[in-house]
Amino acid sequence: SQTIHQWPATLVQPVGSPLSLECTVEGTSNPNLYWYRQAAGRGLQLLFYSVGIGQISSEVPQNLSASRPQDRQFILSSKKLLLSDSGFYLCAWRAGRGGQYFGPGTRLTVL
Amino acid sequence: GIQVEQSPPDLILQEGANSTLRCNFSDSVNNLQWFHQNPWGQLINLFYIPSGTKQNGRLSATTVATERYSLLYISSSQTTDSGVYFCAVLKADRGSTLGRLYFGRGTQLTVWP
Numbered sequence: 001s002q003t004i005h006q007w008p009a010t011l012v013q014p015v016g017s018p019l020s021l022e023c024t025v026e027g028t029s030n031p032n033l034y035w036y037r038q039a040a041g042r043g044l045q046l047l048f049y050s051v052g053i054g055q056i057s058s059e060v061p062q063n064l065s066a067s068r069p070q071d072r073q074f075i076l077s078s079k080k081l082l083l084s085d086s087g088f089y090l091c092a093w094r095a096g097r098g099g100q101y102f103g104p105g106t107r108l109t110v111l
Numbered sequence: 112g113i114q115v116e117q118s119p120p121d122l123i124l125q126e127g128a129n130s131t132l133r134c135n136f137s138d139s140v141n142n143l144q145w146f147h148q149n150p151w152g153q154l155i156n157l158f159y160i161p162s163g164t165k166q167n168g169r170l171s172a173t174t175v176a177t178e179r180y181s182l183l184y185i186s187s188s189q190t191t192d193s194g195v196y197f198c199a200v201l202k203a204d205r206g207s208t209l210g211r212l213y214f215g216r217g218t219q220l221t222v223w224p
Binding site: 034044046049090101102104107 | 151197216
């Protein structure tokens with residue numbers, strides 16, 4: 001069966017510091033991978049998606065970037081965090097036109 | 112993009128009550144999913160339902176794709192049903208598996224003992 005991992009689970013970082021969040025998927029090949037952010041107030045915002053190694057599409061231009069160095073690894077990064085980057089970051093995967101499945105999330109607080 | 116509207120935005124129930132959550136969407140879609148976000152933030156897949164009716168225990172869902180809406184029914188609600196329920200629709204590019212989910216803003220359900 002497929003599983004999706006995210007780490008760290010929680011993170012507190014100062015403004016201006018770098019960021020690296022990692023997501024890995026097991027049990028599937030060549031999945032579509034997604035990064036979402038959920039700020040206070042419930043809405044989920046799609047940040048990036050990838051259909052293959054090295055292929056990244058950005059939905060919203062901002063202070064973040066994503067990379068996919070391996071088939072089942074998706075990384076979200078920032079060179080300098082802003083206060084507005086605080087939120088709950090969720091990674092998700094989908095194979096073909098099937099259902100989409102989410103990881104446990106990383107709660108980021110920027111102080 | 113596709114507009115997804117969920118109603119009601121908030122719902123408070125006594126344990127044992129039944130409820131219906133609604134999801135309307137603005138365009139034809141390839142698929143529709145219902146999720147439950149628990150208090151720890153985890154998004155749990157409830158249903159993958161492009162059309163028709165599915166049941167899983169006390170929960171069931173119906174999607175009428177031609178009329179662009181879906182309903183989630185919760186019967187005999189329990190305190191563990193509390194959380195946010197999201198509807199999301201998939202719109203894929205023609206002839207491709209590439210697509211994205213469009214989320215509604217969710218229904219916050221609170222079930223009191």
